[in-house]
Amino acid sequence: MYRNLKNSKFMYLSLVILITIVIFLFLNDYQLKKEVRCSKKILKFMEEEKIIDSLEESTYTSTVSRVNKKGNIKLYKISNEKYTLELNDKYELVAFTNNKYSNPKNEININKAINLGETYLNKLCNNKYLFVGEVKNKDRDKLPYYVLKFQRIIDGYPYYGIEVILNIHKETGKLVGYINRAESIDVRETNINISEEEAKNIVKVKLEETNSNASIKDETYIAYYSKNEGKEKSKLVYIIKVELLNKKIRKEKYDYFVTADKGEIINIIKEVEHSSYEEK
DSSP states (O other): HHHHHHHHHHHHHHHHHHHHHHHHHHHHTSSSSSHHHHHHHHHHHHHHTTSSOOOOOOOOOEEEEETTTTTTTEEEEEOSSEEEEEEEEEEOOOEEEOOOOOOOEEEOHHHHHHHHHHHHHHHHHHSSSEEEEOOOOOOTTTTTTEEEEEEEEEETTEEOOOOEEEETTTTTTOOEEEEEESSTOOOOOOOOOSOOHHHHHHHHHHHHHHHOEEOOOOOEOOOEEETTTTTTTTTEEEEEEEEEEEETOOOOEEEEEETTTTOOOEEEEEOOOSEEEOOO
C-alpha cells in the first residue's frame, strides 16, 4: 500500500511538471511578438507547400522598418539566420528574401521557372496575377535565380504602377525572393461611363489648349490606378499614350490618366525611355 501511494505521488508530481512545461512553452510562444508568430506560420506554410527549402530552428528578430507621421506601424521586418520577411500592418506578407542559397550547378529553363512562379503566387495570394516578363539585368546570366515580373489583375483589368517580383532559383526552382505590395491594394467599384474614343478626345482637347506638338498613340487600355496609393482606393482609368516633340526636337512619351466614370484627367506621367523587363 505504501508503495502504491508512493507511486501515485510520483505520477502526480510528474504530471504537474509536465503540465508546467506545457504551460511555459505555450506562454513563451504566445509572448513572442505577433509579427514573429505570423512570420513563423508563413514560413511553415511555404515549407509545407514546397515553395522554400526545409526550415531549421532559428532565432528571430523583429524591427519596424517604416512608420508614418502619426506613429502608426506600416511595415514589420522579421529575420532569422536564413530568411527575411516584411509584413504590413495587417500582418500580411509583402516581401521575402532567402539570404542563404547555393550557386546552381544545373539550370531549369525559363518556362519551368515561370510555371513555378505562377504556382507560388496562387498559393501565397488570393488574387489573380499575369506574367509580364523577365526583368532585364546586364548580369542576369550570372545571377543564381530568374527575376520574373507579374501584374495583378482585378476584375479582368490590370493594376497600374506596382510590380510583383519573384526570384526563382535556377537549379532548385525554390522561391528566393519576393516583393508584392499589390495584394493588399483596395479598389473602388467604377462605372465605365465614357468610351475609349471619348477619353482620347478629352486628352486631345487638353493638348490643343497647351498648343502641344503632340500625337495620341493607339495603344490605349483600361487599368486600375490610384494617384495616392495608400490614401485613396484605386479606380478604373483609361491610360492614353501621348508622344510629343520638346523644344530640342526630341520625342517624349507620356501617360495621361482619364477616369472611366467622369472623364477627368487625374494625372500625367512621363514614361521611362527603356523597359525594365523583357516580354516572353
